Amino acid sequence: MSPAQPDRLLVVENDCNPLKLSASLAGRGYRVDTAAAVAAAMEKIRRDSYDLVLLDQASTGTSSLDLLRLVRATHSPDELPVIMVTRAGETQTAMDALHVGANDYVVHPVDLPVVTARIEEQLSRLRPRYRHRRRSRVREAADVAKYETDPLTGLATRRAIVERLREAIAVRRDTALTLIALDLDGFRVINDSFGQTAGDRILVELARRLRRTVARCESVVIARIGGDEFAALAEGTHDAASLAGRILQEVVRPMEIGDLQISAAASLGVFAGAPGGSTAEDVLRDAHLAMYRAKELGKNRWQQFEPELRTRARARMALVHDLRYALERSEFRAYYQPKVNLRTRKIVGFEALIRWRHPVRGLVYPGDFIELAEETGMIVPIGEWVLQQACRQLRAWQSQFPQAPLTMNVNLSVKQLIDPNLVERVAAILDETDVAPQSLNLELTETALMTNIGPARSALTGLRNLRVGLKLDDFGTGYSSLGYLRAMHFDSLKIDKSFVTRMTSDGECRAIVESMARLAQALGMTVVAEGVELEEHLTELLRLGCEVGQGFYFSPAVDAERAEQLLERSCGSALG
Numbered sequence: 001m002s003p004a005q006p007d008r009l010l011v012v013e014n015d016c017n018p019l020k021l022s023a024s025l026a027g028r029g030y031r032v033d034t035a036a037a038v039a040a041a042m043e044k045i046r047r048d049s050y051d052l053v054l055l056d057q058a059s060t061g062t063s064s065l066d067l068l069r070l071v072r073a074t075h076s077p078d079e080l081p082v083i084m085v086t087r088a089g090e091t092q093t094a095m096d097a098l099h100v101g102a103n104d105y106v107v108h109p110v111d112l113p114v115v116t117a118r119i120e121e122q123l124s125r126l127r128p129r130y131r132h133r134r135r136s137r138v139r140e141a142a143d144v145a146k147y148e149t150d151p152l153t154g155l156a157t158r159r160a161i162v163e164r165l166r167e168a169i170a171v172r173r174d175t176a177l178t179l180i181a182l183d184l185d186g187f188r189v190i191n192d193s194f195g196q197t198a199g200d201r202i203l204v205e206l207a208r209r210l211r212r213t214v215a216r217c218e219s220v221v222i223a224r225i226g227g228d229e230f231a232a233l234a235e236g237t238h239d240a241a242s243l244a245g246r247i248l249q250e251v252v253r254p255m256e257i258g259d260l261q262i263s264a265a266a267s268l269g270v271f272a273g274a275p276g277g278s279t280a281e282d283v284l285r286d287a288h289l290a291m292y293r294a295k296e297l298g299k300n301r302w303q304q305f306e307p308e309l310r311t312r313a314r315a316r317m318a319l320v321h322d323l324r325y326a327l328e329r330s331e332f333r334a335y336y337q338p339k340v341n342l343r344t345r346k347i348v349g350f351e352a353l354i355r356w357r358h359p360v361r362g363l364v365y366p367g368d369f370i371e372l373a374e375e376t377g378m379i380v381p382i383g384e385w386v387l388q389q390a391c392r393q394l395r396a397w398q399s400q401f402p403q404a405p406l407t408m409n410v411n412l413s414v415k416q417l418i419d420p421n422l423v424e425r426v427a428a429i430l431d432e433t434d435v436a437p438q439s440l441n442l443e444l445t446e447t448a449l450m451t452n453i454g455p456a457r458s459a460l461t462g463l464r465n466l467r468v469g470l471k472l473d474d475f476g477t478g479y480s481s482l483g484y485l486r487a488m489h490f491d492s493l494k495i496d497k498s499f500v501t502r503m504t505s506d507g508e509c510r511a512i513v514e515s516m517a518r519l520a521q522a523l524g525m526t527v528v529a530e531g532v533e534l535e536e537h538l539t540e541l542l543r544l545g546c547e548v549g550q551g552f553y554f555s556p557a558v559d560a561e562r563a564e565q566l567l568e569r570s571c572g573s574a575l576g
């Protein structure tokens, strides 16, 4: 052996083996690396240029034959000699190993001089050729590393982790594994608010934390598989829940980025089990389905994959398909929920709420399709249809009931708000339907605004210049500053129904409603309560100075015909 360039050995052995071969061989002048599991060993073999692999089957069990098969799929016995350590008396196993492609075997317990002699025998046979080969392999490894390493974080890439997953599945379909898919929550907001450089630094810091979290588990591979998406692959499933929990804990710990303190959050999907008939891509998709579910369930959490999620995904695809045709098949209906003056109990206007009359499913509520419509961009034409319908209806009711100065509220999706044609389209619809801009109120949720601050601001200014009203919907469910929203031209806020419905049973909710009402009034904004379900809510709201409300106590959203009957009644006597 040349002392300047020691031969590199990879010893695959059980971590807990007290008679570690690796330690003894390192003492003999070899450069020794170790791996305790198939995946970790393959990763090392692919990345580094070893001269020989010593596979301790006596301590790692039957998976060493699988590893041998994998090694032989990419390296011939001449390129990378493998020596097996088999248990005493297991002649058949030794024969199997030779059959699969081991160059030699030694029997456990190993006699150090014997194993060194066998290693030297293999190395000396190959030495004249492999010096050259090693050089070219180092170059190859560098090329591979280029597309297998993410340049920003230094983690493995999507391609690399999928490859590792493929290998793990190829070895044995019934061996359990864990794949965790992680997606940062609201990373776009961070990027938009603090800039791309801060965003990059967060990703780098996160990569560092992920590495540290798994540092003690040898077989875990961490990868960055998309802009703000990461993945962790581990052998076995026993640690899946605790690994997901530990990762989540690391993500939410505040980060110091320059002089900023940033708190990130993430949604994790966990596939834990044997892949069975699934491919690597299937497993990755399943982990993603679980991750989307974690997002749906409120984000900043982890969710385990269940086969039912595949059924849901298929149903969702079917819904997207139907949604594409719903508009041209005239399947949407505008429903109207009365807004009531809490003191006089008379209707002062309506909120238009969309319903979908699906030919098979029956009446579908917005909670089941608005998000899909937003994701697919279909919300823009759908939202415009609602606006047109609501304005037309308002005009008709205004003529029919001139004694009641009615207004109409229409919900606007953020996708509509950032559509460059929005202001022009709203102006055209007001014009076509002959509705005064002051009698139209557009409702936006604060969460929608926070994700698109820049374009939203200019659209809001345009709408304000048209003199339509701007209402902040579902107030209290986001994290915005009221002063800031006031500056964005909102004249009114709607306290979210989750606070109103609980305000008489839960002291904390009552206090929240009270402080929101006070704050809004101090800023010169009017307060509207949604979710008025009981007489007590009404009494309490009036006490807090809230003048207008809507809710099941007065009426749910109803079709135009029923709304008209309510109006007739309201013009005669009070509702509720």
Ligand code: C2E
Pocket (backbone or CB within 6 Å): 337, 352, 353, 354, 365, 366, 367, 370, 379, 383, 386, 411, 412, 413, 443, 473, 474, 497, 501, 530, 531, 532, 533, 550, 551, 552, 553, 556, 557
């Ligand atoms: P939102 O704008 O906050 O509308 C209020 C929701 O609360 C409506 O649900 C309404 O039916 C329900 N609600 C009314 N009174 C009560 C009550 O007393 N108690 C309770 N628990 N709930 C009450 P809906 O119609 O299912 O709509 C859900 C959401 O879907 C709406 O929330 C809005 O964000 C969205 N949405 C509805 N129509 C449209 C639309 O045309 N365009 C867009 N972009 N979004 C829409």
Ligand code: MG
Pocket (backbone or CB within 6 Å): 351, 411, 443, 473
């Ligand atoms: Mg609304």
Ligand code: MG
Pocket (backbone or CB within 6 Å): 473, 474, 494, 496, 497, 530
């Ligand atoms: Mg609301």
